[in-house]
Amino acid sequence: MSLSGKISTELPVQATAEKWFHTVRNQLHHIQHVSGDVHGAGLDQGDDWRANDSVKHWTYTVDGRVETCHERIESVDEQKKRIAFKIFGEAIDAKYKVYKLIFEAIEKDDGSGAIKWSVEYEKVISHPSPHYLIPYLSYLFLQIFTMSLAGKLSTELPVHATAEKWFHTYTNQLHHIQHVTHKIHGAKLHQGDDWHANDSVKHWTYIVDGKTVTCHEAIESVDEQKKRIVFKLYGEDVDNKYKVLKLIFEAIEKGDGSAAIKWSVEYEKVSEDVHPPYGYLEFCDHCIKDVDAYLIKAEENANK
Structure with a gap:
């Protein structure tokens, strides 16, 4: 029995072949935020997800098992x-x-599209079967272009400051965040006189996807x-893309005494042409790192 082979599957899709190719080519790192079966992905070597010499590390669940691997574009x-x-x-x-x-993103003669996944392999011994990964990949990538306009994305990062200190900062010192991270260019009270009251409205100017964005919160x-x-984020630039946008x-608090910060983005797009708000996850990641550094430095200064 040959140890080498190739298997494939093809599925019809509603999004265009061009959109599929663009997503897999340029936004592969966003898959970890779309599917609960992908637990993490990061650059292990290089600084560009799209470069052929970059190596990525993936952690995912398939067939009920958590597995890890490295991947690079050939x-x-x-x-x-x-x-x-x-x-x-x-x-x-x-x-x-x-x-x-x-x-492969395939354009059909009738104008429809299809996605084809193939696995080329050479086994070490005769019994492993690579077939299990095909339906998994098909299901995973079909989640990207669901017909639903609503969705939820999330990111979680470990932090050095305690969960209590983080929560205190966001419930009592929200106005200081603009001075901590370069991603926020300005923030002010638009309605009310208390930054932390539910009926107060703030106006924010910040950077998402390399562009300056303004909104009310x-x-x-x-x-x-x-x-x-x-x-709740709304008004100005936000309303151009989303009916609903919540951070x-x-x-x-982790069981081992450590802490982590999780940001989730719940959204409803105004149309199918609008991409999910992946840029807000990157924005949140930057803010987590900047605020954590600020909290640690403040603690060190207080202990001097």
């Missing part, structure tokens, strides 16, 4: 809308000498026990 054919990914390391190398995932709810705050802050 080739890109813009004309054929085809990308070949080389998968290696960790659990993969224990079963396969060669493991490649090949993505109001606190929708605060849960002291869960250290959770829901912020949900959570300061999480």
Whole structure:
């Protein structure tokens, strides 16, 4: 029995082949925020997700098991809308000498589109089967272009400051955040005289996706026990893309005494042409790092 082979599957899709190719080519790192089955993805080598010499590390659940691997782009054919990914390391190398995932976005003659995933492999021994990954990939990537206009994205990062200190900052010192991170260019009270009252409205100017954005914000709810705050964003630039846009802050105390900050983005787009607000996740990641550094420095200065 041959240890090498190729399997593939093709599925019709409603989004265009061009949009699919653009997403997999340029926004692959966003998959971790779309699917609950992808637990993490990061650059292990290089600084550009799209570069062929960059290596990414993935953690995901497939067939009920958590697995990890490395991945890099082997080739890109813009004309054929085809990308070949080389998968290696960790659990993969224990079963396969060669493991490649090949993505193709296909334009049909009748104007419809289809997505084809193929696996080219060479097994170490005869019994492993690579078939399990095909339906998983098909399901995973179909989540990107769901017909629903509403959705939720989230990001979580470990922090050095305590969850209590983080929650205190956002419930009592929200106006200071503009002085801590370069992503925020300005913030002021637009209505009311208390930054932390639910009926107060603030005006923010900040950077998302490299562009200056302005909006109004109001606190929708605060849960002291869960250290959770829901912020409603609306008006000006936000209303051009979203009927609903909420940022949900959570300061999480881990069992080992450490802490993490989770930001979630709940949204409803005004149309299918609007992309999910991935840029807000990147904005939140930057803010987490900047605020954490500020809190640690403030604690060090207080202890001098």
